[in-house]
Amino acid sequence: MATRRLYTIAPHQAFADRLAATLLSGYPFARGDELSLARTLVLLPNRRSARAVQDAFVRASEGALLLPRLAVLGDLDDELMPGLPAGADALAGPPQIGELERTLRLMPLVEAWQRKTGQTRAKVETLRYAEALGRTLDLMQLYEVGTDRLTEAVEADMAVHWRSTATFLNIVREAWPEVLKTLGKSDRVAERQALLMRLAVRWRDAPPPHPVIAAGIANADPVAAALLGTIAQMPRGAVVLPGLDQDMDEAAWDALSAASTHPQAPLAALLRDMSASRADVRPWPGDAAAAGGQARTDMLAHALAAPRETAHWRDTPPPAQGAQGMRAVAVRSPAEEARAIALAMREALEVPGRTAALVTPDRDLARRVAAQMRRWGVEVDDSAGTPLSLTPPGALLGLLLEAAKSGFAPVPLLAVLKHPLVGPGEDRARWLRNVRHLDLALRGVRPARGLQAVGNRLRRELPGTADVDGVTGWWKAAAAALRPLAEIFRQRVTGDLAAVAGKLREVIAALSDERFWDGPSGRAASELLSELERYGGVTDRMPTADLPALMSALAGSVPVRPLYGRHPRLAIYGLLEARLQRADLMILGGLNEGVWPPADHFDPWLPPGVRRALGLPPTDRTLALSAHDFVAASGAPEVLLTRAARDASAPTVASRYWLRLQAFLGADLPHDDVLAALAADMDGEEPRAEIRRPAPAPPHADRRRAISVTQVETLRADPYQFYARYMLRLSRLDPLGASPEASERGVIVHDLMEKLHREGTLQDVAAREAAIDAALSGYSDHILLRVLWKPRVMRMLDWAAAQVAEYELGGWHVASVERKGHLDVDGVKLTGKADVIFQKGATLAVVDYKTGAPPQQNRIAEGYADQLALLSWLARSGRLGTESLPVAMVAYWRLSGGRTEGTITSSETSYRKVWKELEMWFDDAEARFRETAAMYLTGDAPFTARLKPEFAPFNDYAQLARVQEWEGR
Known part of the structure; x- marks a missing residue:
């Protein structure tokens, strides 16, 4: 057997620097040959590691040099190696199918399977299943799983569901090559595997004359592992493994299985696939002593030992220097964790030449840290990029579809129109002024669906403004720009995703300028729309309501990476990108279970039992790789471990690596x-x-000298609210797209009662119905509102008409309806308007309509519901359209229109503790009013906030009064 050149570099030794230094010294090939390095081919796991090795050569050479050829071999998700001499036939094949096109073409197959198995899922879920199906097809090709093996693996005692899934996978597996052939496309993984196998055979039979070094690869599929085995046996080949533990107990090493989550499990599996053993591996030559840190590596090996090995912790004290340079930070929340990491990175910049890097699989944490660094004007390179959906162009794509889906409801519509990429860039101030006019017009109850309803509301709410023609003209242009999307959502389903992408491009061209397409995010959005326009027609019909979520999912899978302008000494890495990277300060963030290590990945197509039967890597392999990444990153000279005690929704559990270090090191x-x-x-x-x-x-001179009977209780309960509303004249803006409220219905009912009383048609059923239709149509053009409210309002008016008729039978007649009047009291003008006043002989009855609950008896007794008493004062004084007569009765008529159509609370039958002596209550109310007016309106008493908050009718000015800052002290 040929000698294998297998090497390893310990975790505490900077992999890229050690690799570059040794290759520059001429080892292990052609020592003294200056061109040998330029002819050397170095295979690395990913592009980031290639960049790291390139930078390491620059640092080590301290000058100009010819770099070796750096190519990517990679793991399952990596791209095909560029630049390898695989033969001219490999270059003449059909183009590879793209990820998005493959997903879109798999979606109809997944939907057909879902229908057959009785599953109904949203389109975005079908997209996720199609993406997972593509990964499963890749995995089956990487491990050469045939349809016969899959059927045998599932036929045992699996559930019927998995058998049908296996049948479906077999069908897709057999049909997919024909689909690609018809399209004139090739499969990326199939080409990769063919290339690697052809390369392995070629190099075995005729090894290349130039050196070939495969470095930093910790995990590989069987074909890639076979190629690595071939490279290790070539005369001028070598394989350099990252962080192989050569001191690990032999029994513990042999016990590492494919399902083990130990950091060494991936390397053990790789050596088995290479037909090699750990004894074949030697330390990578070079000045290892200069790197130091062996105590750190030994400590990590003991701390992360297999569970059965931890019993030896009592006999194996932690190395004295193992934790030197390490520190941990546990904080309360993700926001604090991001701030702690940002502070550590900012501190590193104070030392000239010092580098720092954050390594975390938590993308939210990475974005938080990048945002925190911007407070100091520092832009940090996040190697994983930002999802397109979180960039301004990607967010606008989702907002446009959400607005169209909602029928251009106020909130999503204004979110589109206020977006920074919408409107002209040069005259944006005028655009925003017009948007502000529309914002004010859309306040209150939501208009009907559609662009036309928005225009109707705008014209109705801005009839007297000087700029009405300019605003309406602007809206016509904006509505015309949005109309293509409205046309799509007029249908409940759409069968052409390409048409949707085309409409989006058309709308963006009309609403925005070239700013949308600028920069990496704009180009990424353009490429996404272009791919959807090319391949979106292959999808099945889908509900248009699914389009916003589908677009967000598609945009979320597109990473956007800046091209330049980031800080040269700081970086943020994901776990894959961090491999072979090294900084003076390595920050390992997000050390919580479910984050690092990640939660166990669920494969919807291949359950764990089937994966084991097929010899596929278990889902636990991800956990083992994350453990290996943790050990590699922890080998830096200075390491900062961070975690948050809770995430956005619940407490968290510390990572097993964190707990292991705590238990071992204490x-x-x-x-x-x-x-x-x-x-x-x-x-x-x-x-x-x-x-x-x-x-x-x-000042006394600035105080208001007029007050209505409905404002008196506000002045007494919350003087500040009266001050803000009636003296500062600050009024609350209605919310956007508000749901119709009972208070609005009450205003409509009051207006209807006044109209019908004045016209004398209250007892006419047809007149009541016509008046209701007119009032509701004037209030809102939303058909659903009219349908829901009309029956209830009709029952209210029917009940009120019956009560009026009953009063008239009792000898009462309507003396006054909605008459305004005023009375001068001690220099203050008291105004009021009674809903209706009845007269019987020489006495009056004052009635107030309520569509809500009338005030409770204790509120009246405390003097915070004196409205009827003050109205009676005006009536007795002849100021409300009646003679100056005594008031013998007061009453609240509650018009509910519900199961109980209405109730009457009157002084003849109710609240006997308060209204038993009606004249005495009148006198008390008059005295309270004189006292209140003397204090606040003609006096100098301060308008104190929330004197009686339990009786304050509203709370619209709590923020202005900064209530939360002082209440409760």
């Missing part, structure tokens, strides 16, 4: 409490004076 693992405290206080508020309850006291 107090020897230092915790950086200073960094944790700084992170907690980084965005803390500056000490400031205590906020007191607001109590403005405007």
